[in-house]
Amino acid sequence: MIINISQIKKDEKERLEIYCHKVNNEITEIVRFVKSRQGQLTGIIEGAQYEIPVSDVFYIEGVDNKVFIYCEKQVYETRQKLYELEEALKEKHFLRVSKSVLLNLMKIESIKSSLNGRFTAVLQIGEQIIISRKYVPELKKALKGGNL
């Protein structure tokens, strides 16, 4: 695949065009990645695809090789891997808080102490997510304004 990057004037709209023979998995993956970087995720419910604004997402969880996006009222499945989403959503205030959960820091209401040196994030919808000890230093760094 040939990759061309051209710089344009500031008043022109930035765009990404893909010229391909067939829209295969690779192309869809690239599109999903770009969308997630722009603040949109693609979620699936019963085969139907939905565009989800990143700001509506509370957390993303990986369960048995499947990845689910949790919003206030809906849970969507996504084909993206958790590590891909982690990378794509770094600048959207998402942080890995355990082996299987990516949490939107903007949706946390408070942080509670839990047993064995762990913490629990209480979300605005009342759900509680465990923050593993391993990820606490990253959380502290992120809240202090460090890179996510």
Next chain:
Amino acid sequence: MSLKEILYRSFMTYFILVTCITAGIMILGLAFDPDARFGYDAFISPFIFAALGVIPNLFMYSSKELSDKQIILRKIMQFAVIEVEVVGMCIISPVIHTEKIEVITGVIISVFVIFILANFISIMNNYFSAKQLTKELMQFQKNIK
């Protein structure tokens, strides 16, 4: 926490304990029995006591995230092991009169109180850390908005 991590931590704890026990023996020995003389075998005891001190830590290992119930259960197991170790050491020691019920009861209660106190301090420390994190989170969210 991974097995590698817990083994590394235990290894570090072990050598810290060896150093602390050796220093403890030296300080207490100089204070209460400065004329006592020992053979080379006395060097073994800090290694043995440190190993016994590390064993209870291994009960908290799990490759998966433990639930609160599982943590409580493991803490109880950890406590039981510490009790067995301390009481066992007291029985072996010739200077502690474990044949007296009040002595053994005192040891068991002391271990219990120290265990509770240590965990209480840890819980309180965690509680204040959580409070601080919530404060920082609020500030973070305010800055972003």
